[in-house]
Amino acid sequence: MDSETIKFILTPFLWVGLTGLVIGVSLALAAKYMAVREDPRIAQVTELLPGANCGGCGFAGCAEYAKAIVVDNADITLCAPGGAACVDSIAAFMGVSAGSVEKMTALVMCCGDDESAERRFSYNGINDCAAADALAGGDKGCTYGCLGYGSCARVCPVNAIIIEKGLARVNKALCIACGKCIAVCPRKLIKLVPTAAPIHVLCNSKDKGADVKKVCSSGCIGCRLCTKFGDEGAFVMDGFLAHVDYSVPITREEVIEKCPSKCIRRN
Amino acid sequence: MKTVSAPYQFKGGIHPDYHKELAWKSAIERMPNPSELTVPMSQHLGAPAKVCVSPGDAVKKGSLIGEQNGFISASVHAPVSGTVKAVVQSCSATGRSCQAVVIESMDDGETEYFEPIVEWLHTHKERLRNRIGEAGIAGMGGAGFPTRVKLSPPHDKPIDTVILNGAECEPYLTSDYRVMLEHADKICIGAEIIQHILGAKTVRIAIEDNKPDAVRAMEKACAQERQGIEIDILPTGYPQGSEKQQIYNITGREVPRGGLPMDVGCVVENVGTSLAIYEAVVHGQPLIERVITVTGEAVERPANLLVPFGTSYRKLVEHCGGVRESVAKVISGGPMMGFAVGSLEIPTGKTTSGLVLLPSGCIQQFSSQACIGCGRCVDACPMGLVPSELSQFIEADDIEGAERIALMDCIECGSCAFVCPAHRPLVQHMRRGKTGVMARRAAADAQTRK
Structure with a gap:
């Protein structure tokens, strides 16, 4: 090989090598002097979170929430899917006390399915609860009850909601309590309740008993029998509608049989 | 008084079966x-x-x-x-x-009516407006807009044409038709009262060509030396009775986007409203x-x-x-x-x-399917909108997008849903979208007020 050929091959090698060296050195310097320091704990807290990215905590995702916990001292009990175990591990990691966090689940406060609740007309329109509700107040006879067009089921990120006989039901084993269904329900019928609570009043109708009976055979008629036969203070009346006070431990479950319209049910 | 065919014709519209023969022979009974x-x-x-x-x-x-x-x-x-x-x-x-x-x-036969204003032509316009207001008259075509407000346009918007809407393009309905047949004289006087209040040059009575006897009755009633009254015969079609379409058909003027008929110098009143105005002014009877x-x-x-x-x-x-x-x-x-x-x-x-x-x-019940992009709704829309695209924006919850392509100009006439081969509930989509826009505007208003 003559020297011309060697030069012809070596020159580009040298140039490319030199350019690489300059860029490498400047990157090394930049990495040292221009580095943005992120708290390593953010990544670690992100690891502790369940990674569902459901947004139920109010932040854009698990990483954002972890950042808020580490940087802004956000409340560590906001992650509903993670539940108590997650809170405990974050509390231990961050060295703060968490208090007690109850695992919550979404619950549709209505048990009037197509067998027990009446529909006023047959609705043949957009398959969406808000649209059905806007049309003459919805086809359900009860103006408080579940319309059953499944808007909640469609927003659920974990498919925990099914529609059965025109009524939405939440599978509490799957529910991560992110609250998306609560926001989309036009009748404000879905509530977060403690997963451990044994019984619930599955009705949201504030109408008088006689009016409820006209449209639904399983609605709360405000008879107050539950306040008499249930545990002291466990059932609270709000006008003609009974509520469960979840802070009171339930021992007397025979109240389920006492309820004349059978709207007190286990979940 | 003369009878003419309406000189213009709006784009689109549909021709449903009218079924008016069911009730159009029955005279009004109390x-x-x-x-x-x-x-x-x-x-x-x-x-x-x-x-x-x-x-x-x-x-x-x-x-x-x-x-x-x-x-x-x-x-x-x-x-x-x-x-x-x-x-x-x-x-x-x-x-x-x-x-x-x-x-x-x-049934004691007692009444508490207002004092009749027989000499209405020599009565102050404000007094007539007040009478129409206190008689509780609202547009009887369907929307129920308070008539007193409609008859009080601001000074910078002079009205030259009063259109009396007797088109009654809705299938099955015959109430306006019967009113025109049996109370043509009263409707004419009502129209003249409106004309007097607004100082309008002309009154145009719009009637579809499938009601020739209503046209004849109105012609007969208006025949006696009444100034500036004209009967315009519209070709039968839906929605001829829609305010904006009727103004275009008769005057060739287009109501601007978001505007009112008064912006183009027109006021449209239903024939029933005209009758109510006559009763309120001449007999003092509230609505x-x-x-x-x-x-x-x-x-x-x-x-x-x-x-x-x-x-x-x-x-x-x-x-x-x-x-x-x-x-x-x-x-x-x-x-x-x-x-x-x-x-x-x-x-x-x-x-x-x-x-x-x-x-x-x-009646038929349909299950709706996805839009097939045939464009029939575009041809049918009398407002020149694209209902297929609008409905898809609304289905995707992009209310802003729908608003950009003129959702709020929809008159909810239902022509698009009538022709849709995929049986899409287009009007329901539009109503839902409009509710969304209204809610957003209300929220924005509340924000700026804060």
């Missing part, structure tokens, strides 16, 4: 007063009237029972003499609930009754009834001999713009133009 009436306080567009009687009060036919409550509102009067039984919540055909006064009627068509294949005896407001739909059907076959659908208003109702316990009001009862053989 319905006997029911024993009990539930008079709603919201029979018009705008704020509901404020109840000004209490249970136990005795009222006469024409007594004020609901005061006008705000600028866009209308007062409500007792349609019969009797005793106020209760003030209750009642449901309208659209499903909204409002206060209503229950009156137990008593307490109207002609309602009870029709449809499922009714025993279709009829045009003069009904006091507050009579329940059930009473109307009973008066017409009940139902012939099993009713599958009851529509308050016409089948294109009306509302299907789930109960007959709904009181009639100023905007109830008809009640259509259809048996199961006459």
Whole structure:
């Protein structure tokens, strides 16, 4: 090989090598002097979170929430899917006390399915609860009850909601309590309740008993029998509608049989 | 007076089966007063009237029972003499609930009307406007816009043309047609009162060409030296009765986006409203009754009834001999713009133009499918919109996108849904989208006020 050929091959090698060296050195310097320091704990807290990215905590995702916990001292009990175990591990990691966090689940406060609740007309329109509700107040006879067009089921990120006989039901084993269904329900019928609570009043109708009976055979008629036969203070009346006070431990479950319209049910 | 064919024709529209033969031969008959009436306080567009009687009060036919409550509102009067039984919540055909006064009627023949203004041509315009306001007159075509507001345009918007809407393009309904046949003289005087109040040069009476006897009746009534009245014959088609389309057909003017007919120097009033204005001014009678068509294949005896407001739909059907076959659908208003109702316990009001009862053989239920992009709705839309695209924006919850392509210009006439081969509930989508836009605008307003 003559020297011309060697030069012809070596020159580009040298140039490319030199350019690489300059860029490498400047990157090394930049990495040292221009580095943005992120708290390593953010990544670690992100690891502790369940990674569902459901947004139920109010932040854009698990990483954002972890950042808020580490940087802004956000409340560590906001992650509903993670539940108590997650809170405990974050509390231990961050060295703060968490208090007690109850695992919550979404619950549709209505048990009037197509067998027990009446529909006023047959609705043949957009398959969406808000649209059905806007049309003459919805086809359900009860103006408080579940319309059953499944808007909640469609927003659920974990498919925990099914529609059965025109009524939405939440599978509490799957529910991560992110609250998306609560926001989309036009009748404000879905509530977060403690997963451990044994019984619930599955009705949201504030109408008088006689009016409820006209449209639904399983609605709360405000008879107050539950306040008499249930545990002291466990059932609270709000006008003609009974509520469960979840802070009171339930021992007397025979109240389920006492309820004349059978709207007190286990979940 | 002359009769002409309307010089222009709006783009689009449809030709549904009219079925007007069911009721158009039955002369208007006065319905006997029911024993009990539930008079709603919201029979018009705008704020509901404020109840000004209490249970136990005795009222006469024409007594004020609901005061006008705000600028866009209308007062409500007792349609019969009797005793106020209760003030209750009642449901309208659209499903909204409002206060209503229950009156137990008593036929004593006593009335409490206003003082008649016989010399209306020499009466101050403001006094006539006030009379129309205190008589509680609201547009009787369907929307129920308070007429006093419509007849008080600002000074910078002079009105040169009054259009009297007798098109009645809704299938099945014949109430305007019967009113034109039987009360043509009164409608003409009503029109002249409107013309006098607005200082308009011309009155154009718009009638579709499938009602030749109504045209003849109006011609006869207007024949005697009446200045500036013209009858415009519109080709039969839907929605000829829509305000904006009618203005275009007759004057060639287009109402600007978001604007009102007064922006192009027009005011459109229904023929029924014109009759109500005549009664209020010349006889001092407040708006307490109207002609309602009870029709449809499922009714025993279709009829045009003069009904006091507050009579329940059930009473109307009973008066017409009940139902012939099993009713599958009851529509308050016409089948294109009306509302299907789930109960007959709904009181009639100023905007109830008809009640259509259809048996199961006459209706079809469809399951809607995805848009196939055929563009028939685009051809049918009389507003020049693209309903297919609008509905897809709304389905995807992109309300802003829908607003950008002129969602708010939709007049909800239903022509698009009528022609859609995929049976898409397009009007329902539009209404839903509009509700979303209104909610957003209200939220933005609240924000700026803060």
